[in-house]
Amino acid sequence: MSGWLVVAGLGPGAEDLVTPEVAAALAEASDVVGYIPYVARVAPRAGLRLHPSDNRVELDRARAALEIAAAGRRVVVVSSGDPGVFAMASALFEALEIAPEFQGLEIRILPGITAMLAAAARAGAPLGHDFCAINLSDNLKPFEVVETRLRHAARGDFAMGFYNPRSRSRPHQFARVLEILREECEPGRLVIFARAVSTPEEAIGVVTLAEATPEMADMRTVVLVGNSATRRVGRWVYTPRSVAP
Amino acid sequence: MSGWLVVAGLGPGAEDLVTPEVAAALAEASDVVGYIPYVARVAPRAGLRLHPSDNRVELDRARAALEIAAAGRRVVVVSSGDPGVFAMASALFEALEIAPEFQGLEIRILPGITAMLAAAARAGAPLGHDFCAINLSDNLKPFEVVETRLRHAARGDFAMGFYNPRSRSRPHQFARVLEILREECEPGRLVIFARAVSTPEEAIGVVTLAEATPEMADMRTVVLVGNSATRRVGRWVYTPRSVAP
Numbered sequence: 001m002s003g004w005l006v007v008a009g010l011g012p013g014a015e016d017l018v019t020p021e022v023a024a025a026l027a028e029a030s031d032v033v034g035y036i037p038y039v040a041r042v043a044p045r046a047g048l049r050l051h052p053s054d055n056r057v058e059l060d061r062a063r064a065a066l067e068i069a070a071a072g073r074r075v076v077v078v079s080s081g082d083p084g085v086f087a088m089a090s091a092l093f094e095a096l097e098i099a100p101e102f103q104g105l106e107i108r109i110l111p112g113i114t115a116m117l118a119a120a121a122r123a124g125a126p127l128g129h130d131f132c133a134i135n136l137s138d139n140l141k142p143f144e145v146v147e148t149r150l151r152h153a154a155r156g157d158f159a160m161g162f163y164n165p166r167s168r169s170r171p172h173q174f175a176r177v178l179e180i181l182r183e184e185c186e187p188g189r190l191v192i193f194a195r196a197v198s199t200p201e202e203a204i205g206v207v208t209l210a211e212a213t214p215e216m217a218d219m220r221t222v223v224l225v226g227n228s229a230t231r232r233v234g235r236w237v238y239t240p241r242s243v244a245p
Numbered sequence: 246m247s248g249w250l251v252v253a254g255l256g257p258g259a260e261d262l263v264t265p266e267v268a269a270a271l272a273e274a275s276d277v278v279g280y281i282p283y284v285a286r287v288a289p290r291a292g293l294r295l296h297p298s299d300n301r302v303e304l305d306r307a308r309a310a311l312e313i314a315a316a317g318r319r320v321v322v323v324s325s326g327d328p329g330v331f332a333m334a335s336a337l338f339e340a341l342e343i344a345p346e347f348q349g350l351e352i353r354i355l356p357g358i359t360a361m362l363a364a365a366a367r368a369g370a371p372l373g374h375d376f377c378a379i380n381l382s383d384n385l386k387p388f389e390v391v392e393t394r395l396r397h398a399a400r401g402d403f404a405m406g407f408y409n410p411r412s413r414s415r416p417h418q419f420a421r422v423l424e425i426l427r428e429e430c431e432p433g434r435l436v437i438f439a440r441a442v443s444t445p446e447e448a449i450g451v452v453t454l455a456e457a458t459p460e461m462a463d464m465r466t467v468v469l470v471g472n473s474a475t476r477r478v479g480r481w482v483y484t485p486r487s488v489a490p
Contacts, residue, residue, distance in 0.1 A: 016269065019358065021261040058486070084365045086486075090373030093483035103479035109366040113264065113356050120329045121354040128335030130394055132377045132403060141488035149375055149401045156397030157390075158377060234348035238338035241303070241331075243386035 005069035005105055007089045009082040009112020010041055014198035017113045025076050025110060033065040034078035034088070042078060056139070058088060062095035066102040082114035086135045086163045115222045116161035119194030122204050124236030126192055126224050129243070131159040136166075136177055143173065147180055154184035159239055160225040165217040175214040181225065185209055190237055192224040193217055206237055250314035250350055252334045254327040254357015255286055259443035262358045270321050270355060278310045279323035279333070287323060301384070303333060307340035311347040327359035331380045331408045360467045361406035364439030367449050369481030371437055371469050374488070376404040381411075381422055388418065392425055399429035404484055405470040410462040420459040426470065430454055435482055437469040438462055451482055 006025045011017035026032070031049045032042050039052040051068075053061050062077070069075040079087035089109050096102055120127045132153040136146055153160050166174040181189070187210035195203045195218065205216060209225075217223055230239040251270045256262035271277070276294045277287050284297040296313075298306050307322070314320040324332035334354050341347055365372045377398040381391055398405050411419040426434070432455035440448045440463065450461060454470075462468055475484040 011264075014266070016266040017264050017356070019256075019262050019264055021259070024261065082362050082366075084362060084370045084372050086373075089366070089370035090483055090486045093369055093373075093478050093481055094485060096481070097476075097478040100479070107481075109369065111262070111358050111362045111366040113358065114362065117327050117329060117356045117359065121327075121334070121356040124354065125329045125334035125338055127329050127378075128331075128338075130377065130379045132375065132398075133372075134375045140486050142490045145402075145488050149403065152397040152401030152403075153377075156377075156394045158394065158397075231342075233338050233342040234345070236338055236341070236352075238335055240339060241335045241385050243390050245387045 003069040003072040003074060003105065004107070005065055005075045005077065006108045006110055007077045007079065007083040007092050008110040009079050009087070009114070010038060011113040012081055012115045012118040012198045013196065017118065017198055019110070019112065022110050022112060028074055029076040030074045031068050032076050032078055033061060033068070038078045038080050058091035059095055062088065062092045063099065065092070066095060066099060066105065069105050070102055079112070080115070082112045083109055084111065085114045085133065115163065115197060116224065118197045119192065119204070119222045119224055122194060122197055123192045123206065123224065125238040126190070126226050126230055127159050127161065128239040128241060129159060129227060131161060133161045133163065135163045136173065137164040138170065138173065146177070150177065150180050151184055154181065157227045159227045159230060162223040165221055165223045166214065167219050174217055178209070178212055178214060181209055186228065189228070190226040190230050190232070192237060193221055194224065195221045197222065248314040248317040248319060248350065250310055250320045250322065250352045251355055252322045252324065252328040252337050253355040254324050254332070254359070255283060256358040257326055257360045257363040257443045258441065262363065262443055264355070264357065267355050267357060273319055274321040275319045276313050277321050277323055278306060278313070283323045283325050303336035304340055307333065307337045308344065310337070311340055311344060311350065314350050315347055324357070325360070327357045328354055329356065330359045330378065360408070360442060361469065363442045364437065364449070364467045364469055367439060367442055368437045368451065368469065370483040371435070371471050371475055372404050372406065373484040373486060374404060374472060376406060378406045378408065380408045381418065382409040383415065383418065391422070395422065395425050396429055399426065402472045404472045404475060407468040407470070410466055410468045411459065412464050419462055423457055423459065426454055431473070434473070435471040435475050435477070437482060438466055439469065440466045442467065
């Protein structure tokens with residue numbers, strides 16, 4: 001069996017944030033599998049089969065990718081950002097657990113620049129000390145888990161990065177997230193709304209927690225929250241490396 | 246003034262994990278500034294001035310980089326991994342806060358593949374749900390802060406990534422970290438020791454928390470700890486995307 005399966009991170013959007021490792025895997029691929037807008041980022045070429053699929057079918061997509069690779073083809077499953085951060089790598093292993101007959105396949109996970117870190121770089125260094133990454137969507141977990149984690153992150157004085165802060169199907173949840181943060185953090189806490197980082201639609205906004213409103217986030221936004229020491233210097237936001245005793 | 250300053254992430258070690266954006270900045274640079282082993286990763290060329298410096302002088306290094314850029318030169322400060330994750334970006338803004346006369350400089354932070362995510366990719370998808378990144382070093386913070394954050398991370402059932410778990414000057418601390426984790430988590434919790442990821446010395450080990458010993462980590466190791474649902478599938482470790490209600 002000469003087929004293989006790669007789960008590759010395309011980074012947040014810009015071509016020059018795709019690692020050479022991922023570019024090389026795509027150049028060798030016979031098949032590219034993924035969510036429609038991510039597959040659209042791969043340049044078509046003769047002999048390359050594209051398999052775009054809709055959102056929220058991650059497990060089916062992973063299973064299909066395993067089957068294509070098992071048939072001897074060279075499959076790249078494309079994720080935005082990093083495949084291990086709220087993306088396709090976890091779904092792939094879930095599918096592999098359900099279908100252990102594919103465990104002999106050659107599988108590789110190739111890291112990518114995740115949105116949270118690309119957004120942090122644009123803003124300065126807001127995640128310059130200990131931080132948490134939290135997926136705010138309750139598609140796959142009860143919202144109580146989100147709330148518990150938010151409170152622990154705030155009480156531990158972690159900086160935070162939020163993925164999937166808001167969607168059409170969950171318009172009210174991010175308002176609740178801001179309420180929880182206001183209960184746990186001071187009003188001057190810095191909040192960064194980073195939309196579509198590294199694409200032509202990029203927009204970065206910095207406000208205080210008191211000023212933050214739910215409408216500042218949409219499906220393409222990553223939200224970063226500083227820790228209690230995060231501050232502005234000129235047009236930048238950064239979190240100091242040290243914590244006073 | 247035509248000088249500029251870039252803080253660039255070189256990724257964890259492999260050349261094919263350096264983004265094209267960072268490679269382009271290095272190709273345009275007149276000066277490269279950084280910790281000795283990171284500067285050593287930049288290919289020398291005629292006209293390129295290398296400024297290697299020792300560890301623990303981050304603030305002096307940042308100040309020097311600002312001065313060189315202000316003199317009209319094109320400076321790249323190199324970090325391992327991502328410059329915003331326990332690396333040089335935060336030190337740069339600290340230096341800029343102390344010396345606001347440099348705030349007019351053109352500054353850019355270029356993200357890179359951080360060790361935690363490269364390690365996760367090698368192991369599977371252990372950070373496939375909400376996670377925390379914690380710097381275990383107490384060089385710049387009291388160890389009590391580390392302990393508080395560890396307990397919050399565990400009680401929030403976050404997966405965790407630890408940077409700087411152990412050094413010659415702090416041989417006993419990581420033993421204490423394991424003790425705290427044993428108080429907070431079940432003995433079967435999966436722990437990944439990822440050493441020198443993406444280099445020829447790479448070594449990945451997976452053990453349970455009960456089996457973990459301090460000697461499994463050294464200065465070049467990133468340690469990943471799963472959440473309560475993290476499990477093995479074949480030779481891989483992954484954290485499911487969903488949390489049961």
